[in-house]
Amino acid sequence: MHVIVGRKQLAPDVVQTEVEAPLVARKRKAGQFVMIRISEEGERIPLTIADSDPVRGTITLIVQAVGKSTKQLNQLQPGDTLVDVVGPLGKPTHIEPNANVVCIGGGIGAAVVYPILKAYKDSSSHVTSIIGARTKDLLILEQEIRARSEQTIVTTDDGSYGMHGFVTDALKKLMNNGKPIDLVIAIGPVPMMRAVCRVTQEAKIKTIVSLNPIMVDGTGMCGGCRVMVGGKMQFVCVDGPEFEGHEVDFDELTARLKSYVEFEKEAQARYENICGVHCGLES
Amino acid sequence: MKISVASIAAWSRESRAVRHGFESKILLSSVKNMAKKIGAKTKTPMMCQDPQVRAHNFNEVALGYREEEAVFEANRCIECKNMPCIAGCPVEIDIPSFVKAIAERRFEDATRILKSRNSLPAICGRVCPQEEQCELKCTLGARFEPVAIGRLERFVADWARAHMAEEIPTKRPSNGKKVAVVGSGPAGLTLAGDLVQLGYQVTIFEALHKAGGVLVYGIPEFRLPKNIVQQEIDYLIKMGVELKTSVVIGKSLTLTELMTELGFDAVFIGTGAGLPSFMKIPGINLIGVYSANEYLTRSNLMKAYRFPEYDTPVIRGRNVAVVGGGNTAMDSIRTALRLGAENAYLVYRRSRAEMPARKEEVEHAEEEGVQFHMLTNPVEILGNEKVRVRSMRVQKMELGDPDESGRRKPIPIPGSEFELNVDTVVMAVGQGANPVLTSTAPDLKTNKWGNIVADPETGATNIPGVFAGGDIVSGGATVILAMGAGRKAARAIDQYLRELNLNATPQPQEAEESTVPN
Numbered sequence: 001m002h003v004i005v006g007r008k009q010l011a012p013d014v015v016q017t018e019v020e021a022p023l024v025a026r027k028r029k030a031g032q033f034v035m036i037r038i039s040e041e042g043e044r045i046p047l048t049i050a051d052s053d054p055v056r057g058t059i060t061l062i063v064q065a066v067g068k069s070t071k072q073l074n075q076l077q078p079g080d081t082l083v084d085v086v087g088p089l090g091k092p093t094h095i096e097p098n099a100n101v102v103c104i105g106g107g108i109g110a111a112v113v114y115p116i117l118k119a120y121k122d123s124s125s126h127v128t129s130i131i132g133a134r135t136k137d138l139l140i141l142e143q144e145i146r147a148r149s150e151q152t153i154v155t156t157d158d159g160s161y162g163m164h165g166f167v168t169d170a171l172k173k174l175m176n177n178g179k180p181i182d183l184v185i186a187i188g189p190v191p192m193m194r195a196v197c198r199v200t201q202e203a204k205i206k207t208i209v210s211l212n213p214i215m216v217d218g219t220g221m222c223g224g225c226r227v228m229v230g231g232k233m234q235f236v237c238v239d240g241p242e243f244e245g246h247e248v249d250f251d252e253l254t255a256r257l258k259s260y261v262e263f264e265k266e267a268q269a270r271y272e273n274i275c276g277v278h279c280g281l282e283s
Numbered sequence: 284m285k286i287s288v289a290s291i292a293a294w295s296r297e298s299r300a301v302r303h304g305f306e307s308k309i310l311l312s313s314v315k316n317m318a319k320k321i322g323a324k325t326k327t328p329m330m331c332q333d334p335q336v337r338a339h340n341f342n343e344v345a346l347g348y349r350e351e352e353a354v355f356e357a358n359r360c361i362e363c364k365n366m367p368c369i370a371g372c373p374v375e376i377d378i379p380s381f382v383k384a385i386a387e388r389r390f391e392d393a394t395r396i397l398k399s400r401n402s403l404p405a406i407c408g409r410v411c412p413q414e415e416q417c418e419l420k421c422t423l424g425a426r427f428e429p430v431a432i433g434r435l436e437r438f439v440a441d442w443a444r445a446h447m448a449e450e451i452p453t454k455r456p457s458n459g460k461k462v463a464v465v466g467s468g469p470a471g472l473t474l475a476g477d478l479v480q481l482g483y484q485v486t487i488f489e490a491l492h493k494a495g496g497v498l499v500y501g502i503p504e505f506r507l508p509k510n511i512v513q514q515e516i517d518y519l520i521k522m523g524v525e526l527k528t529s530v531v532i533g534k535s536l537t538l539t540e541l542m543t544e545l546g547f548d549a550v551f552i553g554t555g556a557g558l559p560s561f562m563k564i565p566g567i568n569l570i571g572v573y574s575a576n577e578y579l580t581r582s583n584l585m586k587a588y589r590f591p592e593y594d595t596p597v598i599r600g601r602n603v604a605v606v607g608g609g610n611t612a613m614d615s616i617r618t619a620l621r622l623g624a625e626n627a628y629l630v631y632r633r634s635r636a637e638m639p640a641r642k643e644e645v646e647h648a649e650e651e652g653v654q655f656h657m658l659t660n661p662v663e664i665l666g667n668e669k670v671r672v673r674s675m676r677v678q679k680m681e682l683g684d685p686d687e688s689g690r691r692k693p694i695p696i697p698g699s700e701f702e703l704n705v706d707t708v709v710m711a712v713g714q715g716a717n718p719v720l721t722s723t724a725p726d727l728k729t730n731k732w733g734n735i736v737a738d739p740e741t742g743a744t745n746i747p748g749v750f751a752g753g754d755i756v757s758g759g760a761t762v763i764l765a766m767g768a769g770r771k772a773a774r775a776i777d778q779y780l781r782e783l784n785l786n787a788t789p790q791p792q793e794a795e796e797s798t799v800p801n
C-alpha cells in the first residue's frame with residue numbers, strides 16, 4: 001500500500017499527487033516512470049515521475065484525467081492509497097552537459113519535461129523552455145519551469161496568455177534569432193511531438209521525444225508498448241521512453257494508442273454512472 | 284458378476300461424459316483390485332467439463348479423479364521390478380510407492396511420499412508433460428497405455444488439500460543468514476521453501492504485483508486455478524518467507540545493492556524467460572496483434588476476461604489465429620475461444636507430431652473446436668483502414684531434413700499461399716531472456732542469447748554467492764525443471780554458506796547434514 005500524502009489541483013483536469021514510494025524515490029532519475037495500480041480491480045498504468053523527495057520517501061505524479069483510471073486517481077485525497085507503485089522504470093534521460101537545449105512541453109507534457117529540464121539545468125546547460133496549452137487555464141508548472149530556465153516562452157492556441165500560437169511557432173522563432181541549438185526535447189501529445197520533429201528535421205537539429213504507448217507490465221515482458229524506431233522494433237518501457245524523434249514511426253504509435261477506445265468509453269461511462277449514483281446518495 | 288475388459292473400457296469411455304448417476308460404487312467394489320488382474324489397457328479417463336460448455340467459461344477443464352477412479356487406476360500399476368518411472372521424473376518421486384498407497388487407500392501416506400520430493404504436486408499434477416517423463420518410461424506403456432501417473436499425482440494433492448490439515452513443517456532455528464530470491468516463479472518458490480526450512484531468512488522480490496511467475500500471469504485459470512497457486516504462496520509466507528512484490532531487481536534495487544547495503548549472504552536469480560518474440564513479417568504492429576505474453580497477462584493476471592468489472596481490456600476477437608505449437612499457443616487459443624471467438628485457428632509450421640505442447644492440452648483444444656492449420660506459416664498480416672487486423676496471409680510448409688535441433692525443418696511450398704480471415708493474431712513463437720536484471724549487472728556472465736550461465740548441478744554463476752536457475756538459465760522449459768533447478772540451488776546455497784561460515788569462524792562448528800531433499 002502506498003499512501004497519498006499530498007494533492008494539488010493544477011488545472012481543471014490536472015492534479016499533482018504526492019505518494020509514498022521510498023524505493024522509487026531513492027533511485028529515480030529524470031525521464032523515468034512508475035507503473036501504478038489504484039485498486040485490486042485496477043489496470044496497470046504508466047506515469048512519469050515529475051519529482052521526488054528521497055528523504056521523505058515520496059514521489060510526485062502529475063496526472064491529466066483522460067480515462068477511467070486517471071479520473072479515479074485524480075479523485076483520491078491525502079490518506080487514500082494505491083495498491084501498487086513499481087519503479088523507477090525506463091531509461092533515465094541521457095544528459096549532455098554544457099549544451100544549448102530547448103525543452104518543449106505541450107499540455108500535460110510540461111510535467112514530463114520538467115524533471116528533464118531540471119536535470120539539464122543542473123548539468124550547466126543553457127535551457128530555454130517553451131510550454132504550450134490550448135488556453136491559459138490549462139497551463140501547468142509555469143512558475144517552476146521559469147525558475148529553472150534561462151528563458152521561458154509560453155504559448156496558447158487561443159492567445160489567452162503569452163504568445164498566440166503553437167509551440168512550433170515559438171521554436172521557429174528561436175531557431176531564426178537565437179544561437180545554434182544543440183538539442184530539442186519535445187514532450188506532449190503525439191501530433192505536437194511530430195510537428196516539432198518536422199520543424200527540426202529540416203534544420204537537422206537533434207530532437208528527443210518521450211513516448212507514451214499503452215503498457216501492461218512495464219518491464220519488457222509483453223511487447224504491448226512496441227514502437228518502430230529507425231525501422232527497428234523497440235519496447236518503450238525498457239528501451240525508452242525517450243527516442244530520437246526523427247526516427248519514430250508516429251503513424252503507427254497514433255494508431256496503436258487507439259487500440260481500446262471502445263473499451264475506454266465503456267469503462268468511463270460505467271465509472272461515471274457508479275460515481276454519479278454514489279455521489280447522489282451521499283449528498 | 285462377470286466383468287470383461289471390454290465392459291470396463293466401455294464404462295471408462297462413458298464415465299468421461301457422465302459424472303452424475305455414476306454407479307461406480309457397486310461396480311468398483313466388485314472389481315476391487317481387479318484392474319490389475321484383468322489388465323485394463325487404457326488409462327481410467329478423467330472427468331472433464333463438457334467441451335461445448337467449457338469452451339465458454341474459465342473454470343477448470345479437467346475435474347480430476349474421484350477416490351474410486353484413483354484407486355482403480357492405481358491398481359493398474361503392475362509393480363514392476365525396474366520401476367523406470369522414477370528415473371523419468373525430474374525430481375525422482377517414488378512413484379510406485381505413492382501409487383501403491385493410493386491402491387491401498389492410504390492417501391495420507393501417498394501425500395507424504397509425494398510431498399517429500401515435490402513441494403508443488405497440485406501444480407505439477409496439472410501441468411507437467413507426463414507423457415514425456417514418468418509415463419513415457421512406464422513399463423505398462425510398452426503394450427498398453429501407461430499408468431496415469433499425472434492424474435494420480437493430482438488426485439493425491441487435491442485429496443490432501445481437501446482432507447489434511449496443513450502441516451507447517453518444523454523449521455531449523457534461524458541461522459542468521461539472509462538469502463534473496465529474485466522472481467517468484469516455480470524455481471524461486473521451490474528454493475525459498477527449501478531454504479526457509481533450513482533456518483535461512485528468505486526474501487522473495489517479484490517485479491509484478493502478484494507472485495507465481497508464469498503460473499499466475501501465463502497459465503490460465505481453466506488449466507491451473509489461481510487459488511491453488513495462491514495457497515502455495517500463502518504456505519511459504521506462513522513458513523516465514525518474506526514476499527516483496529512490485530520490486531524490480533535491476534531497477535528498484537540492483538544485484539549489488541542486495542549483496543552489499545541490504546546484507547544478503549546469497550542471491551538466487553529465477554527471473555524466467557520473459558521476453559516475447561515477434562515474427563519479422565509485415566503487419567506485426569497492427570492493432571489486434573499480440574504477443575502471447577501480453578494476451579495471457581491481460582486475461583489472466585489482469586483479469587481482462589472480467590472487464591468491465593476489472594479495468595484492463597483485451598480485444599475479444601471473432602476470428603482469432605494463434606501462431607505456435609507449444610503450451611503457450613494452446614493456452615492462448617483456448618483463451619480466445621473463452622473470450623468469445625467463433626473461429627479459433629492454430630497455425631503451426633511443423634506437423635502435429637512435432638508440437639511441443641502437452642498432449643492433453645492439444646486434445647482438449649481439439650475437443651473444444653480449435654481448428655488446426657498444421658504445416659502452415661504466416662507471411663503477412665493485413666490491416667484495414669483503422670490499422671486493425673483484417674486477415675493473415677499464410678503459406679503451406681513441408682518437412683525437410685532435420686535441422687540443428689534434430690527436428691525436421693519446415694520448408695515453404697511455393698505458390699501455396701492463402702488468406703485466413705482473422706481479426707486477432709497472437710504470436711506464441713518462443714521467449715527470450717528478459718534483460719532487465721542482467722543489463723544492470725554487467726559482471727554476471729550470460730550467453731549469446733542473454734541466458735545466465737550457471738552450473739547445471741548447483742546453479743552457481745561466475746559471481747560468488749549469486750546462483751541462478753529455471754528458464755533464465757535454460758531458456759523456456761517446464762515447471763518441474765524450474766523447480767528442480769531451484770531445489771539444486773537451495774542445496775548448493777546451503778553448502779556454500781556453511782562453508783563460508785566454517786572458514787570465517789575459527790572454532791570448529793557442529794557439522795550439520797543438509798536436509799534439503801536431493
Ligand SMILES: Cc1cc2nc3c(=O)[nH]c(=O)nc-3n(C[C@H](O)[C@H](O)[C@H](O)COP(=O)(O)OP(=O)(O)OC[C@H]3O[C@@H](n4cnc5c(N)ncnc54)[C@H](O)[C@@H]3O)c2cc1C
Nearest residue numbers: 466468469470490496497532555610753754760761762765
Ligand atoms: C503460457 C505458458 C504455459 C506454460 N505451460 C506449461 C505447462 O503446461 N507445463 C510446464 O511444465 N511448463 C509450462 N510452461 C513453462 C513454465 O511455465 C516455465 O518453464 C516455468 O514457469 C519457469 O519457471 P521460472 O521460475 O524459471 O520462471 P517464471 O515462472 O517465468 O517466473 C519468473 C518470475 O520472475 C519475475 N521477474 C523477472 N525479472 C525480474 C526482476 N528483474 N526482478 C524481480 N522479479 C523479476 C517475473 O515477473 C516472474 O514472476 C508454460 C509457459 C507459458 C508462458
Ligand code: SF4
Nearest residue numbers: 360361363368421422
Ligand atoms: S513403471 Fe509403470 S508399472 Fe512400473 S512401477 Fe512405475 S507406474 Fe508401476
Ligand code: FES
Nearest residue numbers: 218220222223237
Ligand atoms: S509494457 Fe510490456 S513490454 Fe513494455
